[in-house]
């Protein structure tokens with residue numbers, strides 16, 4: 001029986017890179033995990049043992065580091081676009097047809113000290129000392145196919161909680177339903193969000209201000225979570241997605257994965273105590289998983305359903 005080589009891609013995954021941009025008194029750092037995947041004319045590499053079209057993954061890794069020095073890293077998205085274009089446009093004989101660059105970014109905040117012997121900047125900032133901020137990770141994915149660029153940015157592990165303004169009632173009930181209706185519950189989730197930009201990189205289209213967009217989308221996700229009186233996590237999801245689309249014209253699709261981090265009221269009656277929505281058991285699993293895409297009318301959604 002004949003066999004067929006199906007979709008294939010290769011590259012160097014999880015290149016950890018810290019780029020220090022050294023100002024005279026103030027440093028900036030970018031801390032990234034960069035994964036490159038190339039697809040193209042690699043049939044003979046797989047089928048005939050010929051490496052003539054194989055750009056070594058070691059070279060791919062070197063390029064990731066060299067580009068960080070040569071061009072700096074203003075944003076993960078702009079850096080990803082440079083890399084993707086390079087692998088497709090500059091690799092010999094046009095063997096690379098498509099490049100996908102995935103980047104996770106770990107963010108650092110400046111350490112501030114009141115009395116600062118270590119080269120103070122401004123009043124209290126130390127120009128070269130940082131503390132990792134939270135657990136949250138910024139993500140981006142750039143795909144370039146020789147014609148246009150597609151940028152999907154996002155975040156993961158952003159943990160949020162509302163201690164009231166959340167209820168869950170009026171749901172379907174059958175013979176297996178035991179859940180009590182809740183008119184005042186904790187709503188907590190660990191947000192994974194991805195959003196696609198309308199940017200295509202064709203012609204002289206200007207790139208959106210990636211870092212500012214990220215900060216603003218994050219802000220709108222948080223504000224929608226905090227500001228929505230929730231009848232379900234599904235309804236909160238839709239409110240979060242629409243708020244981003246309403247405020248950020250450069251975004252045309254938002255995909256959210258929201259695990260429902262259940263908080264169960266503890267029964268304190270055996271101890272003669274009333275539990276007036278004050279003491280909860282925070283379960284780490286199992287959890288409801290609420291997922292959905294919100295997109296502009298007329299836009300065909302492209303963010304894959306995981």
Ligand SMILES: O=c1[nH]c(=O)c2[nH]c(=O)[nH]c2[nH]1
Nearest residue numbers: 168179231232233234260288
């Ligand atoms: O916001 C919720 N959505 C659900 O679909 C659901 N199901 C459930 O048991 N609790 C909840 N909460």
